[in-house]
Amino acid sequence: MRIVASLAVVAALGAVPSLAHAAPLHAAWEKFKAGRALHHLSNDGERALSDIVTARQLVAQGKVDQAVPPLYDAQKRLEAARKAEKRYNAAESALQPAPQHPLPPTHRPVTTPTDWVPVGGEFIASDVLAPEKKAAVASANAQLKAGDSKAAAQTMQVVGEDVDFIVALAPLDQMEGAINRATVFVEGRQPKQAAEALDQALDGIVFVSQDFIETLAPTAPAPSAQPAKK
Structure with a gap:
């Protein structure tokens, strides 16, 4: 019986990852989390x-x-x-703004439920990260602002430690309306009014945590029009 018990203990110990493997596993998990976070973004929204x-x-x-x-x-x-799957219908009052990126004073809240598109994101570096890893996070955020999430994911691979990710949600109808107005003002050579419209589009963005956005159900894409029967 003692032999059987000893074999059971050995088998159990063999099933536990050694400390030597723990760090690579953690790094791989963090890379997976970074990729999953970026998966929430809309390519068209980013651009x-x-x-x-x-x-x-x-x-x-x-x-x-x-x-x-x-x-x-x-x-x-x-x-x-608007035609893609990565959009969410919700009232702004139901959103939970991320404390790392508070709303600007000029933000105009949306009072009715609307479609929100994830147009960008930002990695939040913890204070304990090494300087070179903080620099990598800053580079990844710059790449995200440029709409290059693939490059950002590649850059984040060198971090391999816990970071938070917040997602920028834009109210689709309101942003489109502001951009349409800005276009009219630009074509009419009215830079002041164009700047105000563009600021309104940017100020309407709400940042939420990755954990929160995973609780939202994506809006179903609009069905494609069926050809009329002859």
Whole structure:
């Protein structure tokens, strides 16, 4: 009986990962979490946000004519995001804004349920991260702002430690309306009004935690139109 018991103990110990394997497993898990976090983002939404930021910078620099193409692109990409699966219908009052990114004072809350599109995200580095890993997180966030989530995921592989991820949700109808107004103002060479419309589009974004967004049910994509029967 003692031999059987000893064999059972050996088998149990063999099933427990050694400390030498714990670190690689943890790093692999963190890489998986980073990839899963970025999976929540809308490709079209990311690119639309990048276009909007570019247009805002051009308007601020007085390059009104150059702001027209990115605004046209933003309109097309927001419309594409409307047809995709990565959007969520909810009242803003049901959202839980992330404390790491509070709403700006100029934010205008949406009073009725609407579709929200994940247009971006941000990794939050903890204070205990080494300086080089904090730099990697900053680089990944810059890549996210540029709409390059694939590069951000690659950059985050060198971090391999716990980081938080928050998702930027944009109210689709409100953002589209603001971009349409900005386009009209830019075409009419009214930079002040265009800047105000673009600021309204950006101020409408609400950041939420990755854990919260995973509790939201995606809105079903609109059914494609069926051809009329002859």
